[in-house]
Amino acid sequence: MKKAYDVIIIGGGVVGCAIAWFLSHFDLKILLLERELDVCCGVSKANTGILHSRSYLTPGTVKGELHQRALSWFPEIEKELDFHPTVTGALTVAFNQDDLNYLKSIKKIGKYDDAEILSPQESRILEPNLSDRIVATYYDPHAAVVSPFRLTLAFAEGAALNGVKFHFDRSVGGFDQQGKKIIVHTPNENYEASYVVNATGLSSVKIAQKSGDRVPDLSAFKGEYFLLDKESQGLVKKILYPIPNSVSKGILVSPTPEGNILAGPNFESSCADDTSTTPQGLNEVKAGAQKLVPQFPFNQTIQIFAGIRPTLPERDFLIFVSKKYPGLIHLCGIESPGLTASPGIAEYVGELLVQQGLSLKNKDQIIFRKAFPVFHDCDWEKREELIAQDPDWGQIVCRCEEVTIAEVKYALRMNPPARTMDGLKRRIRVTAGRCQGSFCQMHLPSIVMNLLNIGIQDLLKSDKNSNLFVGETKKVVNAHATPH
Amino acid sequence: MPHHIDCDVVVIGGGPAGMASALSAWNHGARKIFILERNDYLGGILNQCIHPGFGLQVFGEELTGPEYAARYIDQLAKTSIEVMTETTVLDLTPNKKITAVNPEGVWEFYSESVILSMGCREKTRGMIFIPGFRPAGIYTAGLAQYLVNVEGYLPGKKVVILGSGDIGLIMARRLTLEGVKVEAVVEVRPSLSGLIRNYVQCLLDFELPLLLSHTVTNIFGKERVEGVEISRVDQSWQPIPGTERLLNCDTLLLSVGLLPENEISRKAGVSLCHFSHGPFVDESFSTDLDGIYACGNVASVFDLVDYVTLVSQKAGQTAAEYRDKKPIKYQLNPGSGVGLVIPQRVRQVDNGWLFVRPDQSFRDGKVQFRTQGKVFDKKRVAVCRPSEMIRYDLKNIHWPEEGGEVIVEIIGNPIEGI
Ligand SMILES: Cc1cc2nc3c(=O)[nH]c(=O)nc-3n(C[C@H](O)[C@H](O)[C@H](O)COP(=O)(O)OP(=O)(O)OC[C@H]3O[C@@H](n4cnc5c(N)ncnc54)[C@H](O)[C@@H]3O)c2cc1C
Ligand SMILES: Cc1cc2nc3c(=O)[nH]c(=O)nc-3n(C[C@H](O)[C@H](O)[C@H](O)COP(=O)(O)OP(=O)(O)OC[C@H]3O[C@@H](n4cnc5c(N)ncnc54)[C@H](O)[C@@H]3O)c2cc1C
Numbered sequence: 001m002k003k004a005y006d007v008i009i010i011g012g013g014v015v016g017c018a019i020a021w022f023l024s025h026f027d028l029k030i031l032l033l034e035r036e037l038d039v040c041c042g043v044s045k046a047n048t049g050i051l052h053s054r055s056y057l058t059p060g061t062v063k064g065e066l067h068q069r070a071l072s073w074f075p076e077i078e079k080e081l082d083f084h085p086t087v088t089g090a091l092t093v094a095f096n097q098d099d100l101n102y103l104k105s106i107k108k109i110g111k112y113d114d115a116e117i118l119s120p121q122e123s124r125i126l127e128p129n130l131s132d133r134i135v136a137t138y139y140d141p142h143a144a145v146v147s148p149f150r151l152t153l154a155f156a157e158g159a160a161l162n163g164v165k166f167h168f169d170r171s172v173g174g175f176d177q178q179g180k181k182i183i184v185h186t187p188n189e190n191y192e193a194s195y196v197v198n199a200t201g202l203s204s205v206k207i208a209q210k211s212g213d214r215v216p217d218l219s220a221f222k223g224e225y226f227l228l229d230k231e232s233q234g235l236v237k238k239i240l241y242p243i244p245n246s247v248s249k250g251i252l253v254s255p256t257p258e259g260n261i262l263a264g265p266n267f268e269s270s271c272a273d274d275t276s277t278t279p280q281g282l283n284e285v286k287a288g289a290q291k292l293v294p295q296f297p298f299n300q301t302i303q304i305f306a307g308i309r310p311t312l313p314e315r316d317f318l319i320f321v322s323k324k325y326p327g328l329i330h331l332c333g334i335e336s337p338g339l340t341a342s343p344g345i346a347e348y349v350g351e352l353l354v355q356q357g358l359s360l361k362n363k364d365q366i367i368f369r370k371a372f373p374v375f376h377d378c379d380w381e382k383r384e385e386l387i388a389q390d391p392d393w394g395q396i397v398c399r400c401e402e403v404t405i406a407e408v409k410y411a412l413r414m415n416p417p418a419r420t421m422d423g424l425k426r427r428i429r430v431t432a433g434r435c436q437g438s439f440c441q442m443h444l445p446s447i448v449m450n451l452l453n454i455g456i457q458d459l460l461k462s463d464k465n466s467n468l469f470v471g472e473t474k475k476v477v478n479a480h481a482t483p484h
Numbered sequence: 485m486p487h488h489i490d491c492d493v494v495v496i497g498g499g500p501a502g503m504a505s506a507l508s509a510w511n512h513g514a515r516k517i518f519i520l521e522r523n524d525y526l527g528g529i530l531n532q533c534i535h536p537g538f539g540l541q542v543f544g545e546e547l548t549g550p551e552y553a554a555r556y557i558d559q560l561a562k563t564s565i566e567v568m569t570e571t572t573v574l575d576l577t578p579n580k581k582i583t584a585v586n587p588e589g590v591w592e593f594y595s596e597s598v599i600l601s602m603g604c605r606e607k608t609r610g611m612i613f614i615p616g617f618r619p620a621g622i623y624t625a626g627l628a629q630y631l632v633n634v635e636g637y638l639p640g641k642k643v644v645i646l647g648s649g650d651i652g653l654i655m656a657r658r659l660t661l662e663g664v665k666v667e668a669v670v671e672v673r674p675s676l677s678g679l680i681r682n683y684v685q686c687l688l689d690f691e692l693p694l695l696l697s698h699t700v701t702n703i704f705g706k707e708r709v710e711g712v713e714i715s716r717v718d719q720s721w722q723p724i725p726g727t728e729r730l731l732n733c734d735t736l737l738l739s740v741g742l743l744p745e746n747e748i749s750r751k752a753g754v755s756l757c758h759f760s761h762g763p764f765v766d767e768s769f770s771t772d773l774d775g776i777y778a779c780g781n782v783a784s785v786f787d788l789v790d791y792v793t794l795v796s797q798k799a800g801q802t803a804a805e806y807r808d809k810k811p812i813k814y815q816l817n818p819g820s821g822v823g824l825v826i827p828q829r830v831r832q833v834d835n836g837w838l839f840v841r842p843d844q845s846f847r848d849g850k851v852q853f854r855t856q857g858k859v860f861d862k863k864r865v866a867v868c869r870p871s872e873m874i875r876y877d878l879k880n881i882h883w884p885e886e887g888g889e890v891i892v893e894i895i896g897n898p899i900e901g902i
Contacts, residue, residue, distance in 0.1 A: 227610070231750075273706065277615040279723075303610035305618065380583070384486060384590045391587030396522065396572040400747075436608040438624040446635060456637060461620035465707040468620050469637040470734070473662050 046307030223265020251288025400433025499528020501780020508800025616703030640735025652739030767836030819893030849896020
């Protein structure tokens with residue numbers, strides 16, 4: 001028997017999870033289907049993590065409209081989801097007169113009273129490591145950074161707390177109409193819903209085309225990054241943007257909310273599943289970062305990675321109702337600033353669903369999500385209190401990020417739960433620090449196997465075939481037991 | 485309120501360095517001594533080193549890592565040194581307040597002397613910029629050693645090992661014994677990094693190939709490693725285009741270097757040496773902060789545990805005696821051919837050692853000591869390698885009357901090949 005839902009959301013990226021959270025405010029039966037074993041495994045896992053401020057709006061586009069909506073909504077969302085953005089502010093850096101004109105134009109778009117154009121001296125007081133070849137910067141105090149994992153998981157956890165179901169390992173292959181219902185096909189089982197939202201990131205165009213809708217083909221553009229050790233903390237305190245070029249915001253240097261430094265991304269033609277880093281790409285990022293910060297300490301790199309932008313020729317979001325299935329909504333081309341715009345996108349999708357006949361009835365009560373404590377960020381008093389409540393808080397498993405067993409247990413039991421090493425990393429930062437897991441992975445496998453009651457063959461890094469181990473070592477045999 | 489403890493000596497880390505320094509402090513009269521160890525066992529890295537080769541210098545016999553550790557664990561049991569396991573030190577201040585946590589709560593130690601012996605960590609893939617995908621199956625060699633030897637998990641069936649240092653060589657043999665196919669050991673240098681003994685016993689005896697002047701230039705496989713691309717490199721270790729070739733494997737082990745683990749030292753404001761990546765130390769292994777000492781791999785990566793023990797005993801003794809120090813007389817820096825020298829500071833030359841790590845392999849070489857441009861001593865070395873520190877008794881070096889900066893350099897014929 002097929003299970004029937006009011007709304008099925010396909011895709012557990014930041015956008016799908018934001019939609020799930022938004023719709024969970026209403027009296028609806030909602031399911032989210034995700035191909036991978038966790039949320040935040042697609043575009044949302046590898047990006048710059050900036051909540052771009054109003055200065056970066058693109059007026060006259062869908063992107064710009066939804067970006068704007070999201071920005072005015074975030075303070076309220078933060079109260080409900082407790083996802084801690086870090087307001088760092090940003091400097092957009094001009095190296096010549098044309099650049100300076102651009103700064104003046106974004107100042108007009110931003111319309112912030114407290115944003116201003118700074119001289120090189122003023123800029124370098126704020127950011128002493130900035131290049132001395134700059135002619136001016138535009139200082140915007142409102143730009144913020146957020147962990148993309150934390151934001152996505154906050155939406156997902158908030159949605160789950162308010163009744164949304166998550167099914168993982170469900171790759172949607174196509175649809176059927178059955179009366180007024182849409183049947184959603186996956187290799188495992190079929191689902192039935194009145195409304196369906198296709199928020200599948202890099203796959204969304206293909207899925208839209210498969211459902212009979214005409215959408216231009218998607219182009220995939222890769223962006224590569226360097227992530228520095230926390231030792232580099234303070235190298236820059238604000239986001240340093242270059243002047244955008246015709247294709248992207250350019251290679252920037254940014255602090256992360258956890259205290260690392262990020263440089264990237266470049267913009268290179270790629271394909272949807274090629275998340276590999278390349279020597280050329282990395283060199284390009286290097287040059288870009290050094291242009292802003294000549295002394296950029298690449299020798300403090302702890303990780304290199306790449307993300308893929310799902311871009312349409314128009315370079316705008318394309319969010320529309322299917323011609324064939326009146327209850328189906330496609331979200332295509334959700335590239336930057338998709339992370340920032342995600343709640344705006346969610347609200348807009350809600351409006352489209354209402355236009356298509358869905359009725360949104362407010363629930364009597366909404367459960368707010370409270371972030372689980374992060375031992376590393378607690379003061380000593382709080383740490384003592386936590387250990388007194390539960391000794392697991394006094395057991396550190398990850399030395400670099402100071403993550404405790406209590407947090408591992410939480411990550412494995414929260415909803416949606418971590419089921420893989422990367423799932424743990426994205427929730428609580430084990431293996432995300434300077435040793436990149438070479439210490440905590442000594443003990444984590446057995447801890448996780450015990451807590452989940454699984455065997456060695458089920459221990460995965462991220463995907464279904466990403467087994468960490470192939471088996472066990474040889475066993476000692478009693479020599480006397482094998483007589484000749 | 486945190487638990488509050490006043491004491492004579494706190495040792496951070498219960499590996500061989502921590503154990504030897506605590507015992508030495510005890511033997512030199514200190515009484516209230518604590519060893520704080522994060523794991524639930526003492527011995528540090530030794531527990532995963534189940535191969536023999538430890539203790540030849542200290543005990544005159546060949547022990548395995550766990551056997552070597554056991555000797556010290558037994559000696560500790562005969563003292564009143566307090567060992568706190570499952571206790572992680574999170575903070576150290578310049579005036580020697582240590583804050584640690586364990587399941588019983590938060591602990592504050594106020595100690596006359598603090599000995600840093602936190603060991604080292606392994607360099608990872610990101611630090612050496614290997615491009616490609618990030619699938620499962622990429623391990624640092626030391627982590628793999630722990631998982632295989634202590635936990636009994638097998639990381640893969642077909643491996644490529646990057647780095648011909650001793651850990652890489654030993655893992656090549658260890659995995660072969662487990663029925664794992666070792667496709668190649670790949671080394672970016674033109675010469676072997678590890679000990680010849682390990683090359684013979686771990687690679688030659690098992691007919692495992694060593695590829696010198698090669699490196700891994702790409703990693704394939706989205707979920708699990710499916711292969712790596714290797715390339716020949718030029719003299720500056722840059723891959724030569726056109727020399728790429730694919731090695732099929734499901735695992736890549738990285739044995740590409742160790743780094744002293746000095747987060748805690750940094751919090752206290754101990755100044756760190758750019759070459760050793762550990763604190764600047766003198767011949768008694770005092771750091772530049774009064775009453776704080778550093779020994780073992782936290783000071784500088786020692787390849788032999790026996791050397792770790794020697795220097796740690798020295799640190800323990802000084803920590804127990806805690807007397808006024810003579811001024812620094814010589815400041816030592818590595819010159820050409822030398823990766824690092826330890827100690828970097830010498831106050832008195834009548835007691836102690838100097839360790840010199842070559843930055844490449846040389847034949848028919850000499851180690852030269854220079855000050856103000858003039859060579860004041862030189863010593864012959866037939867063969868030297870980055871994997872083996874050269875050790876001198878300080879008193880056997882003809883130090884000049886006047887103090888100052890001393891450059892230590894190695895001149896010799898670079899070795900290409902094994
Ligand atoms: C290099 C780079 C930098 C960026 N920087 C920023 C930034 O600083 N600020 C900002 O606001 N935005 C930024 N973005 C944009 C932002 O990351 C994306 O817009 C956003 O993450 C898109 O989220 P999504 O949920 O649409 O896609 P995804 O995160 O890709 O989610 C789609 C999900 O659908 C699943 N899926 C796919 N096919 C199927 C199927 N058939 N069945 C079931 N599930 C399926 C996937 O597994 C995936 O989990 C950046 C993007 C890139 C690439
Ligand atoms: C993977 C690997 C393999 C090796 N193989 C060999 C070999 O075959 N032969 C050989 O002679 N040498 C080998 N060595 C060298 C070996 O490291 C040294 O011989 C010796 O173990 C170093 O001793 P140590 O006490 O300085 O460090 P470790 O043995 O690393 O001990 C450090 C201890 O400090 C603890 N610690 C660290 N930080 C904290 C904290 N904040 N709070 C509490 N406790 C803490 C750690 O848990 C650990 O137990 C190997 C080294 C490595 C890394």
